[in-house]
Amino acid sequence: MKFTLLAISDSDKHFASACEEYVKRLGRDLTIKTVKPVKWDSQAQIILRDTENIIQILEKDFGGWHKVMMSVMGTQMDTFAFHQYCYTQEKILFIIGGPYGLDETKISDHVDTKISLGSLTMPHGLAKLVLLEQIYRIETIQRGKKYHY
Numbered sequence: 190m191k192f193t194l195l196a197i198s199d200s201d202k203h204f205a206s207a208c209e210e211y212v213k214r215l216g217r218d219l220t221i222k223t224v225k226p227v228k229w230d231s232q233a234q235i236i237l238r239d240t241e242n243i244i245q246i247l248e249k250d251f252g253g254w255h256k257v258m259m260s261v262m263g264t265q266m267d268t269f270a271f272h273q274y275c276y277t278q279e280k281i282l283f284i285i286g287g288p289y290g291l292d293e294t295k296i297s298d299h300v301d302t303k304i305s306l307g308s309l310t311m312p313h314g315l316a317k318l319v320l321l322e323q324i325y326r327i328e329t330i331q332r333g334k335k336y337h338y
Contacts, residue, residue: 190331191280192324193220193254194317195246197239197287201314208314211321215328219321222246226287240292243284247299254282256300259316260293263303271304272327283320285313 192215201208212219224246227238247256255278266274275281284291284300293303306319329335 190218190276190278190328191220192218192275193222193251193280193282194285194320194324195222195224195243195251195282196285196313196317197224197226197243197291198285198313198317199226201317203312204314204318207318208321211318211325214325215321218328219324232289235287236289236292237295239287239289240295243286243291244296244299247282247284251282254280256282256284258284258291258293258296258300258303259286259306259320260290260303261305261308261310262293263305265305265307268323268326269330271323272330274304275324275327276331283324285316285320288313 212221224239224242227235227242229235230238283304284296306316311319
């Protein structure tokens with residue numbers, strides 16, 4: 190199974206060491222691609238330009254991948270449902286938008302589904318950490334390993 194996390198992010202410094210631990214544990218099964226957010230213009234322009242940047246990356250680099258946008262409006266699932274969902278795919282790409290999110294109407298034609306980590310608002314770095322932890326957890330389930338020792 191191949192996972193890629195595509196995130197619009199400036200800095201995840203508050204969560205960096207925890208994220209790095211999951212990246213190390215997942216090894217070659219995980220790739221993280223970070224895109225710098227647009228920093229000028231109005232909020233609406235930032236959302237539009239970040240969305241256009243992500244769409245370009247999806248079209249150029251991720252043909253044949255199953256694309257999942259992380260969205261508060263997405264489907265919520267428990268860890269076991271998340272495991273079952275992910276392991277029906279060969280290559281899965283998770284997308285985390287920028288500080289203002291992405292234009293979900295515009296990007297909908299470019300993603301396969303939307304998944305929510307919950308209805309609480311959280312910093313993007315924390316969302317990245319939670320997603321990495323869940324990917325690691327489903328990897329341990331898939332391999333039949335214990336998560337807690």
